[in-house]
Amino acid sequence: EALLRARSVELSDQVLTYGEELALTNRHLAATISQLQEAKSALIEMEAHTRLVTEMTPAHIGHVDSDGLYTFTNRRLSALLPGRDNDIVGVSFEQALGQKTAAHLRPHLDRAARGKPALLEFTDPVSGRRIRTAFTPDKRAPGSVYILSTDVTEEAQARTALEQTHKREMAAQLTSGLAHDFANLLTIILGLQARLEKMPLPDGAHELTGATRMAVRRGGLLLDKIANMTGTREVRPTPVVMQDFLANISPLAQAALPETTTLSIQSDFAHRALMLDAGSLQDGLLNLILNARDGIGTSPGEIKVSFRDVKGTWLEIAVEDTGCGFSDAALTNALNPFFTTKGDAGSGLGLTMVYDLVKLAGGTMGLSNTDTGARVILRLPLRPALAEARPRLILLVDDIADIRAQVRDLLTDLGHQVIEAASAEEAEALADLPGLDWILSDIRLGPVDGVDLLRSIAGRQPSLNLALMTSLPTADPLHVAGAQLWPVLPKPVDAGALHHLLTAEISQ
Template sequence: MARDPKTDTFTRAGLNLIQQALSIYDADLRLAVSNRPFQEMFDLPRHLVTPGARFDETIAYLVARGEYGEVEDEASFVQTRVDQALAFVPHYLERVRANGRAISIEGSPLPEGGWVTVYTDITAVKRQEALLRARSEELSDQVLSHTEELALTNRRLEATISQLQEAKATVGEMEARTRLVTEMTPAHIAHIDARGIYTFTNRRLSSLLQGRANDIIGLSFEEALGEDTAALLRPTLARASAGEPAVLEFSEPASGRRIRTAFTPDEHSDGGVYLLSTDVTQETQARTALEQTHKRELAAQLTSGLAHDFANLLTIILGLQARLEKLPLPHGAHELTGATRMAVRRGGLLLDKIANMTSTREIRAAPVVVQDFLAGFTPLAQATLPDAVALSVRCNVAHTALMLDAGSLQDGLLNLVLNARDGIGAEEGQITLILQDVKDTWLEITVEDTGRGFSDAALDQALNPFFTTKGDEGSGLGLTMVYDLVKLAGGTLRLSNSASGARVMLRLPLRPAQADARPRLILLVDDMSEIRAQVRDLLTDLGHQVIEAATAEEAQTLADLPGLDWVLSDIHLGEVDGVAVLGHIADRHPALRLSLMTSLPPDDPLFMAGAARWPVLRKPIDVSALAALLMTEVTP
């Protein structure tokens, strides 16, 4: 950064006004700064007081001038002074110059290398000491000696104090930098003494655990974290206080966030512990989803062969039953063959459910408007309920839209509603669906009913495959499938009983989305069917609905459809200009969002004409660029 000339002038003027000579040499022993008394005291030529002047040349000049008296080996004398300077050792000394004047020399090394030296003319002080010695008849030799030693000690003490002040300033700067680094670290860093009292914190506790204070120095472990969280960490803290380092990963009771805390014993204190806590909620959600994917892959490998053989056996049984029914059978035998055939078909349905559980399936999250989702789900769920069972839905989610796999979520919630219906039975009852966000971390969905509740066995085993309390009516795979979908999304599922019946609570990662990023109805215009098929698949995979037009005329007609959100057109539509087509559509529908796609280079006139008005996607279409485009607000 350029120095302010005015500031440089003021600094140099201030240095020239002090009574002492001053010089600062850098780590290479080249002059960085000096004042006028330095030049005047040693009668130095201008080139030796110019920044960049070499220290050894200055010493050689002073030796030649007789500053140090008679010197036998001048080169050796200069080299000795250079070696002493390179050692950067603080020092204080006094010497008498060749001209008879006495000076003190105080040198202090600099943190980045080099040193600053202050030269003080102490001739008057020495004369006073000599005068005092001349009057030694009235004073004892001991007093004189002590006086001289005290004067020398005082001068050395002043030099030491100056060095200590410089060291203190350096330490202060290091502490400030350390504090800045700890404050910028996306983690909570703290120190606790043997009594469990905080002695240091980087004031980031509230960003990790909401509702906690940042200034916790002097507080106990329980006061800072709360009783519940402190109880989880106390055993590990005790081991670390005894000298055993440890790492603990736990779910914070209030928010459900996943926290990883490293406990490092403080070797310089008896029982002290350093704490480093980081939020690993998203990492845990991703790890949970990955683990569930691996489990599904393993289950698929284990069951695919068995399911194939079982399906073959069922096919053989059905074939034999068909042949058997063609034979003359005694009375009642047809009922038995019919029951066998129904059992085989039920086995086939069971195989389908196993295939759905173990088949490769990805969670495809897309922006979902929560109220729109509930508006579509509620009538679907109510259609499965008898008149005596009522369904109520409460939504306390602050975000208008969330990133969700709407299809998986709908299947899972419908399964829970059906289970609640079966739990209520033929009596009157109530099913309540509650959605709420938890500490901006989880989307919590609870399904409660007024039925008989879960038995102890169900609470313990209901998430295991094939466990059912419905007898022959159930497959034991419903809750298992819901659990599987929740884990694939990185969430959790918990079963319990309320005062009125059963309760199923599932938590999904809360990922807000733009409210206007709901699934869109898009008109795709391209004269090549292969291109349309490729882009259509990309759009539908993103959760959007697509209608297609192969010509400009079709595009003009379909653009008048009600509910259309977006038009994505190729720049070339055979012999027709796609830019002109969008221009005509924009005139008739100013609020319609429009965009182009092309393989033309950016400097092509048609490309530039289109890009001047609307976004342009380059072919081949990248799915991330397409998704980003459809989540933006575009106006003509």
């Protein structure tokens, strides 16, 4: 009994010791669980923050595993490629992007899955947007790839316009000297023909000299076209009310069409006004319509012109006819200078000039045949005109009445209201009118120049928008002084420059 009693006491002491150790372990475990919960909450918050940041990023970020399935997306795919689903986790690469786009990108995805990064630009066949996509191997999971895609449509449009400008400059340098020498030769030939016609000639010779003179004059017209095609040209987009533009195109085109050819113009876009170079676009469309007329010939036919919005990115203009269509040679060479299928009746510069105008605007041009004839498709950047605010009240200052009238008409055509001042003194008196938004002044105004005038007005009306216009060279001290403070428009002022000036202020 004494032995059992001693053993019981010993065991009781051990139980108490083990109980204290267990309680201490439980306290440590509870603290660890609390820390894990805090870490989990922090990770959840960090994940939510990261997801928010990625979803706000103006690009699509995705992760594709070795089986070709998306395991992550920032839910921006539809913003980049309209018509696609945003919820693509667990979806295959082909199903998420569409078979056509995925087939184009699959070789680059496979290359990245083998550990080699890839980068490419492609045009989405659905929306026409230009997309730049980077494929980066996931080093932690062999065969998996991170995909970053961004919309570079506007960058590509600007790059296309810049490349076309460089091409024009090179063409101008190459052709200017040749054109000058060729023009001199034509002048000599005309002079010799004139002297030859004054001499006694045998029967039939006058017809030959007349034909030679006509050929020389045609060569002169060709030189003019080359000069227009290679000379300096700047696209000046202005707000164009599309309903008015289409209404003006129809009668101009109808006048050149025979009664047996019908013309229909259709439009399918929601924007009332677009930023376009209306003059260049009108010239290009008339050129295409006349080409369609020539393709139809004397047979009854139809020309269709359609305008549509392509996914908010492009204004697509299609000109279709029921003529003979493009030959294989024309489909390959029609956009090259001097290629023509019209013989002596054509210069081979019509489609080239249209192509040049489209490229300068950052667009694309394509030729194809349909079951009934030919089709030409132009795609121009779709840029809706800024929402029209209230008309601007502009004080126009110039001491020459004819120039004031010309600039006033341009401003009123743009929808603005104009107050005129013929001198600096009148402008000083009118500058305090309530509601005045702009002052546009000539630099040379007699005793007081426009720079001093605007400097004086700016001192007491700092909220006014100020600008100058002048015919002075850019190196003139007054021109330099004015340009350091305000915008300076060169004379003669045109509507595009005025619109750019006023819309820049609206945007700011």
